[in-house]
Amino acid sequence: MGVAWPFADRNEGFREGLELALDEINRQGVLGSRIRLIEKDDKSSVTDGLTIAQAFANNSELTAVIGHRSSAVAVPASKVYDHAGLLLLAPSSTAPGLTAAGVDRVFRLIPDDTQIGSTMAAYAHAKRFNNVAIFYANDEYGRGLANAFEDEAKAVGMQTVDRLTDYKDLNDLRRIVAKWKLLGCDAVFVAEVMPDGAKFVSDLRKAGMKVPVIGGDGLDAAALADTAGGAAEDTVVASIFNPFAANEAVRHFVRSYEDKYNEAPRKWAAQGYDSLKLLAYALEQAGSREPSKLAEALKRTKSWQGASGPHSFDGSGDVRDMPIILKQVKDGAFQYLTEGARANE
Missing domain, CATH: 3.40.50.2300 (Response regulator)
Structure with a gap:
């Protein structure tokens, strides 16, 4: 093999x-x-x-x-x-x-991205987020996941206020964040992998955006909290394994x-x-x-x-039939939100 x-x-x-x-x-x-x-x-x-x-x-x-x-x-x-x-x-x-x-x-x-994106959009809807911005990698993974999230978000009545795949520097991101605030953005969905996903989460907080961040399985790595530090706190991500x-x-x-x-x-x-x-x-x-x-x-x-x-x-x-697990960064480590979880990772 x-x-x-x-x-x-x-x-x-x-x-x-x-x-x-x-x-x-x-x-x-x-x-x-x-x-x-x-x-x-x-x-x-x-x-x-x-x-x-x-x-x-x-x-x-x-x-x-x-x-x-x-x-x-x-x-x-x-x-x-x-x-x-x-x-x-x-x-x-x-x-x-x-x-x-x-x-x-x-x-x-x-x-696949359709299943994961739909699950995360359903979670966002359950949390009563209404206006979501999407940051995604401009590749096979990022585009597919972003599209799936946006499609499901629209189906349940949420609005995508903006889609972003790149920014020049922190000042550019501050300008974008100011626009998102004017549009009433109340959550950001991240369709990116590590370590770029952690960098974006860190930069997003530096740019002054304090709304909840949710992401696909590409952010499911201990390096998220290690790299982004306190900026990653409370971030919710999708996973496929609950030990x-x-x-x-x-x-x-x-x-x-x-x-x-x-x-x-x-x-x-x-x-x-x-x-x-x-x-x-x-x-x-x-x-x-x-x-x-x-x-x-x-x-x-x-x-x-x-x-x-x-x-x-x-x-x-x-x-x-394969379950999609939700995890959240708490005190610098992932905590499983799925029923039956007993400890932090």
Whole structure:
């Protein structure tokens, strides 16, 4: 199996989650043999990612690929894999375009931007925010998430007062903030990844904007509070992993991870773990290593329970039923807002 991820710079427990799953799977084997991983670092680069994708496509021993972290890499790479007849399990790409091109063997193991954006808009509506500004990255991830949030916000009667993708400096942002205040902006939605998301949150507070900040899963990193400091306080973000969930699959993963690595797992560890465990499940269900049969087995999958919650797949390869968790920065650390949370992260 091939794995493509920015291991050197943005691993964040992903390799450890893979290794834990690999150990568990290979104790008994799958279809009479052990799984072997070929890991490549794509550096979150489209060029490097496509080079790796082509190398994997040319490797006749590979059945499936797990990766890539960035949607900007995963979307074009997915076409290479599908054309080569390989199965792709995408644990982090939220861009709707990943599964919108009619590919047959591409599976998304995380809620997409439409699901996450809709969830955050529903949260904003429940908090009675009426006039929201959107700051977003001008890339596959940022545009998709911003659009999804704005569409759902409009559907529930909220108004988007402005959309911003860049600003020159702090003085420019102060000018923008002054305009937002005149427009009655009562919350800011951030569709950006780290560390740029943390920088914006910090600059937003320096520019004098004190309204609540909410964000997508791109802000779900301990570095948000570490980088933005007090500016990040009370920020609410989307996540996909609750280590305190009252579920045996989650408890087993957390215990095993802590025993092996002497630290608590975070979401990318859970996604790495689930990716490989789900692949092993598909191999068992299909009784074959043939990628098309694995794809058929995954599309039949209903409520498979992983560390990140239940997984079902629709005909396009998008995951369904997977919970979206809300977290809020309190006293410099994330607190889970989802029912059942018991501690800070």
